[in-house]
Amino acid sequence: MIRPALLGIALTLLFSTAAPAASPSLTAVRPVGGQRGTEIDVTLSGARLGDAQEILFYQPGITALSIQKVNNDAIKARLKIAPDCALGLHDLRVRTASGISELRTFSVGALKEVTEVEPNNDFAKPQAIAINVVVNGVAENEDVDYFVVEAKKGDRISAEVEGHRLGIFEFDPYVAILNAKRFELGVSDDAALVLRDGFTSIIAPEDGKYIIQVRESSYSGNGACLYRLHVGNFPRATAVMPAGGKPGESLSVRWIGDPAGETVEKVTLPATAPPDYGLVRRDDRGISPYPNAFRVTPLGNVVETEPNDDHAHATPFSAPMAVNGVIGKPDDIDHFVFKAEKGQVFDVQCYARRIRSPLDPVMWLGKKGGGAMLGADDSVGPDSSFRFQAPETAEYVIWLIDQLHKGGPDYAYRIEVTPVKPALAMSTAAEQIPLGTGVMSVAVPKGNRQAILIYGSRADFGGELNVGVGDVPAGVTVEAPLMAASQPVVPVLFSAKADAALGGSLATVTGKPADPKLEVPSTFGQTSVLVLGQNQVNVWSRTVNRLAVAVTEECPYSIEIVEPKVPLVRGGSMGLKVRAIRKAGFKAPISVYLPWNPPGLGSSGGISIPEGKDEAVIPMNADGGAELRTWQIVVNGASGVASGPIMVSSQLAKLTISQPFVGFAFQSASVEQGKETDLAIKVTKILDFPGEATVNLVGLPNKVTSEPRKITKDTTDLVFHIKTDRTSPAGNHTSLFCQLVVTQNGEPILHNLGSSTLRIDVPLPPKPNAPAPTPAPVKVAQAPKPAAAPARPLSRLEKLRLEAKQARAK
Numbered sequence: 001m002i003r004p005a006l007l008g009i010a011l012t013l014l015f016s017t018a019a020p021a022a023s024p025s026l027t028a029v030r031p032v033g034g035q036r037g038t039e040i041d042v043t044l045s046g047a048r049l050g051d052a053q054e055i056l057f058y059q060p061g062i063t064a065l066s067i068q069k070v071n072n073d074a075i076k077a078r079l080k081i082a083p084d085c086a087l088g089l090h091d092l093r094v095r096t097a098s099g100i101s102e103l104r105t106f107s108v109g110a111l112k113e114v115t116e117v118e119p120n121n122d123f124a125k126p127q128a129i130a131i132n133v134v135v136n137g138v139a140e141n142e143d144v145d146y147f148v149v150e151a152k153k154g155d156r157i158s159a160e161v162e163g164h165r166l167g168i169f170e171f172d173p174y175v176a177i178l179n180a181k182r183f184e185l186g187v188s189d190d191a192a193l194v195l196r197d198g199f200t201s202i203i204a205p206e207d208g209k210y211i212i213q214v215r216e217s218s219y220s221g222n223g224a225c226l227y228r229l230h231v232g233n234f235p236r237a238t239a240v241m242p243a244g245g246k247p248g249e250s251l252s253v254r255w256i257g258d259p260a261g262e263t264v265e266k267v268t269l270p271a272t273a274p275p276d277y278g279l280v281r282r283d284d285r286g287i288s289p290y291p292n293a294f295r296v297t298p299l300g301n302v303v304e305t306e307p308n309d310d311h312a313h314a315t316p317f318s319a320p321m322a323v324n325g326v327i328g329k330p331d332d333i334d335h336f337v338f339k340a341e342k343g344q345v346f347d348v349q350c351y352a353r354r355i356r357s358p359l360d361p362v363m364w365l366g367k368k369g370g371g372a373m374l375g376a377d378d379s380v381g382p383d384s385s386f387r388f389q390a391p392e393t394a395e396y397v398i399w400l401i402d403q404l405h406k407g408g409p410d411y412a413y414r415i416e417v418t419p420v421k422p423a424l425a426m427s428t429a430a431e432q433i434p435l436g437t438g439v440m441s442v443a444v445p446k447g448n449r450q451a452i453l454i455y456g457s458r459a460d461f462g463g464e465l466n467v468g469v470g471d472v473p474a475g476v477t478v479e480a481p482l483m484a485a486s487q488p489v490v491p492v493l494f495s496a497k498a499d500a501a502l503g504g505s506l507a508t509v510t511g512k513p514a515d516p517k518l519e520v521p522s523t524f525g526q527t528s529v530l531v532l533g534q535n536q537v538n539v540w541s542r543t544v545n546r547l548a549v550a551v552t553e554e555c556p557y558s559i560e561i562v563e564p565k566v567p568l569v570r571g572g573s574m575g576l577k578v579r580a581i582r583k584a585g586f587k588a589p590i591s592v593y594l595p596w597n598p599p600g601l602g603s604s605g606g607i608s609i610p611e612g613k614d615e616a617v618i619p620m621n622a623d624g625g626a627e628l629r630t631w632q633i634v635v636n637g638a639s640g641v642a643s644g645p646i647m648v649s650s651q652l653a654k655l656t657i658s659q660p661f662v663g664f665a666f667q668s669a670s671v672e673q674g675k676e677t678d679l680a681i682k683v684t685k686i687l688d689f690p691g692e693a694t695v696n697l698v699g700l701p702n703k704v705t706s707e708p709r710k711i712t713k714d715t716t717d718l719v720f721h722i723k724t725d726r727t728s729p730a731g732n733h734t735s736l737f738c739q740l741v742v743t744q745n746g747e748p749i750l751h752n753l754g755s756s757t758l759r760i761d762v763p764l765p766p767k768p769n770a771p772a773p774t775p776a777p778v779k780v781a782q783a784p785k786p787a788a789a790p791a792r793p794l795s796r797l798e799k800l801r802l803e804a805k806q807a808r809a810k
Contacts, residue, residue: 022646023439024048026094026101031136032166033107033228037083039065040113042106044094045074051097054504058092058544061085061108081108087280088290089165091528091544093441095504098552098646100441102433103528105167105542109134110287111232120145123182126211131157132232132286139163139173139214139221147212149231151204156260158236159186159212160199160289162228167530167540169224172196174217180209189217192358193238193410194290196539201236203259234286235260238410240279242303242324243355244295245269251301255281256326257410269296274545275525293355297322299416308335311368311397319346319417327359327402327411335399337368338417340390345420349385350400352413359411360403368395377403387420422461424522426511428452428547431528435536440526441548442507443647444476445555447498451491451634451649452547453596456483456511456522464514467492471507473551475500479652481632482514491596491634493652496551504550556586559609559637561650565745567658568601568622572751575617578635578650580609587612590639594618598633598657600626609637622657630656661687661742661749662711664718666756672763674726679706679756681718681738688713689749693742698752699735701760703728711740724760733758 027046034040044052050072055064062085065078075094085108094101112130116137120127126146129135137145151157163173175198176187185205188198204210214229215221238257245251250268258281267279278291302317304325314335317323323336340346352359363384364372376384382403390396398415431440444450456465465483467490472478475497483490511522524545531540562577578592590609597603600623609616618635635650663684671677679697692710695718700706703725709718736758740751 022048022640023099023443024052024094024096024101026104028168029092029104029106031113032105032168032226033109033113033134033136033162034079034081035113035134036061036081036085036087036108036110038113039078039080042077042079043070043074044077044104045070046094046101047073048098049073049075049094049096049101052094053097053502054095055079056093056095056100056504056506056548057090058506058546059086059090062090062092062106079106086291087287088278089542091542093548095548095550096552097502099443100439100504100548100550102439103431103530103542103544105530107162107166107228109228109230109289110234111230111289116145120147122146123178123211123213129231132234134289135229135231137214137227137229138223139171139216139225139227140223141221142219143221144213144215144219147214147229147231148209149212151208151210153204153206155204156201156233156235156258156285157204157210158199158201158230158232158234158286160194160230160236161197161214162230162289163225164196164531164540165194166226166228167542168226169222170531170533170539171221171225171227172217173198173225173227174213174215175200175229176213177202178211178213179205180211182211185210192353193292193356195356199236201259230289232286234288235281235283236288237281237292239326239357239412240281240292240294241326241412242301242322243293243351243412243414244297244299244322244324244416245301246298247271247273247296253279256412269294275523275543295322295351295355295414295416297416299418302336304334304336309333311335311337311399314368314397314399317417319344320419322414322416323398324414325412326409327400327407327413328409329407331401331405332407333399333401335397336415337395337397339395340388340393342390342393345387345389347385347387347416347418347420348398349380349416349418350383350413351416352411353382354380355412355414357410357412358406358408359413360406361400361413362403363398363400363415365396365398368397420460422518422520423459424461424465424511424513424520425457425459426467426509426522426524427455427457428526429455430538430541431526433528433530434532435529440528441550442494443550443552444494444496445552445646445648446496446500446502448555448558449493449495449649449651450647451493451595451636451652453489454480454483454492454509455489457488461513461518461520463518465490466512466514468510468512469494469507469547469549470510471505471546472549473500473503473505475551476549481652483511484627484629484631486599486627489596491632491652493634493649494549500551502551502553504548506546507549509547554583555646555648556583557581557590557637557639557646558648559590559592559635559650561633561635561653563653564655564747566747566749567656568620568626569658569660569749569751570600570622570626570628571624571660571753572749573619573621574748574750576603576620576635576655578609578616578618578637580614580637582614588639590616590637592616592618592635592637594620594633595636596633598627598631598655600624601657626657628657628659630654659686660740660751660753661685661689661693661713662740662751662753664738664740664754666736666754668757668759669722670759670761671722671724672761673724673728673730674763676721676723679720679722679736679758681720681754683711683715683718685713689742689744691743693740695741696739697722698737698739699733700758701729701733704758704760722758728760730760730762733760 186200237255314337
């Protein structure tokens with residue numbers, strides 16, 4: 001297979017911008033597709049596209065011959081589509097002098113392109129088209145489009161509509177083939193092979209005219225319901241058997257579901273294949289508009305042998321292996337048998353909907369002749385999977401059925417039985433285009449920085465990960481900290497030299513265990529959500545295997561973290577200082593935030609460096625379970641010019657998370673309104689610290705006071721003297737804690753320690769008719785005694801006992 005390459009070309013444009021430009025936005029590509037082997041003019045529109053320099057294509061076969069500015073929000077590109085360009089969707093982004101756009105798609109077909117001409121909504125007056133064309137149209141509200149073709153008896157007539165797959169709108173198209181008497185010969189809505197789109201294929205029963213009907217399935221279209229209708233004599237198989245093969249292997253496959261009959265074809269698979277690889281059906285009358293999904297894995301193939309409807313007639317195989325079959329009729333159950341040694345562990349994955357089959361599989365596994373030991377339904381979408389460990393050496397049977405007990409000639413499936421192997425999937429956050437949450441690419445201004453979060457999903461292994469990024473533009477360097485064993489994410493920083501040339505590339509992203517003894521293959525996938533359905537559910541998205549990176553024009557500001565010289569302790573807080581370096585004349589406010597917090601840490605959002613100022617402080621805190629280590633953090637900055645936002649990042653700065661320097665054990669305290677009491681605290685040293693530290697008692701209720709205290713590393717007991725007022729609120733006050741400030745390297749380390757309760761009681765009223773108190777006897781003055789050591793503060797229980805004793809004495 002040809003390795004996917006960047007085919008967009010850099011173009012020098014005859015215009016420039018007087019002020020710094022900002023991140024571009026791409027909302028439309030029109031027309032939405034073209035015929036391979038041709039050149040086509042395409043308009044790309046959105047916002048801030050006037051300084052476009054390049055179109056980045058993720059798949060080979062399309063190049064941009066020229067780019068012209070239409071206005072600041074649109075460009076026109078001349079595209080050359082290679083004769084051997086892969087059919088189907090191609091993913092692209094626009095690179096401007098100031099950024100990279102969202103991902104959009106462009107569809108490549110094999111047939112001549114024509115345009116729908118209104119009015120064509122009258123069955124008696126359809127738009128005449130030649131056979132073997134692609135019609136570019138739109139399904140408006142309550143709109144029904146009719147097209148007519150001529151055919152001879154025995155001709156195959158195939159009609160496939162792209163609407164939902166174009167990723168523009170939540171469009172549910174319907175397509176039908178009718179004869180001149182308005183009888184439906186073939187209809188399609190939501191075919192599994194094409195998801196929410198439709199396709200149908202018939203053999204013409206007689207010479208004559210045949211009408212193709214296209215509409216929105218519920219007649220609720222609109223101007224965004226664009227479609228591409230492929231009409232021709234091309235074959236369109238609904239399934240292929242087997243549904244996978246080995247890399248580089250030549251094998252025979254059976255095409256299923258064509259009205260002209262099943263055929264067998266010898267195919268050779270590529271040595272490497274993308275995750276969405278498919279086989280394209282072709283014959284002497286044409287080629288399918290889209291490929292059929294096909295798995296390329298190291299597994300051998302076994303195809304079911306009927307009858308295999310029970311354990312006794314199960315099709316045998318040896319694991320690891322891929323078994324393939326078809327649930328050929330309603331209530332059909334297929335069985336496969338294999339031998340497993342005691343303790344062997346296998347992952348069992350059924351691929352049905354993932355290879356665009358209508359089958360909704362329910363799958364079981366059990367000892368031959370026995371009942372089910374394992375079962376699964378809807379484990380991966382509608383598909384099933386489970387992990388099996390053999391309890392003894394024996395023969396085991398896998399069997400499956402459709403969840404609704406349906407079946408048919410194209411209810412194909414593939415079950416892959418593999419030993420458990422570690423795997424690593426790298427990714428970015430999904431690009432939620434309809435929600436406008438931001439472009440998942442890296443646009444680094446010259447002499448500046450930009451960070452992106454890279455995720456690593458580990459399967460069946462653990463430990464720290466090294467992240468690698470390759471094929472970046474010239475002048476760009478990458479800093480990737482270790483991904484901690486406890487974490488699935490790490491910030492990766494891209495920096496561009498001040499003299500780096502403007503340019504872009506599609507970079508590779510890899511992950512590798514830090515432990516050199518572990519060899520784990522990794523993949524990278526970046527998902528762009530194009531259409532959302534009800535409840536903001538993703539109904540159409542695209543996943544690409546590289547990361548778009550660009551060097552852009554200079555930015556009028558940069559930011560940097562003032563790296564803390566002291567740790568952030570568990571249960572503590574700190575202010576993270578961020579500085580702005582502004583170019584002359586740039587005074588706009590700059591929003592600053594941490595895109596990622598290490599585990600157990602929190603940081604405030606909504607912080608800005610004010611207009612004309614150079615500093616801001618981001619409050620941070622650590623909970624009691626924050627992971628103890630030195631992390632590398634980054635701060636993002638966002639500001640704007642007249643044309644839109646500009647985003648940069650700080651350097652990677654070290655932040656150490658530490659244990660608190662001391663531990664406090666509180667005693668509870670009680671007092672009557674208007675009186676005083678002491679709150680005792682037992683101090684336990686955890687880490688040495690220099691000099692004195694200041695301790696404040698925080699959380700006291702209204703009109704209750706206490707003075708700050710000082711401690712050293714040698715202090716073991718601490719007492720706060722608490723004063724109340726006659727109007728201090730009565731009750732249990734449970735929010736008391738201590739703030740300890742240790743100064744180190746000239747910076748404060750703020751601890752929030754412990755918790756305690758202060759009970760404030762209302763004084764008891766005097767008893768009625770109580771005798772007057774006996775006057776105290778006059779005492780003779782005596783010489784003062786030496787000062788005794790201060791009494792140890794009483795515990796709450798000791799105070800209660802003392803009060804009871806005093807009451808009895810009275």
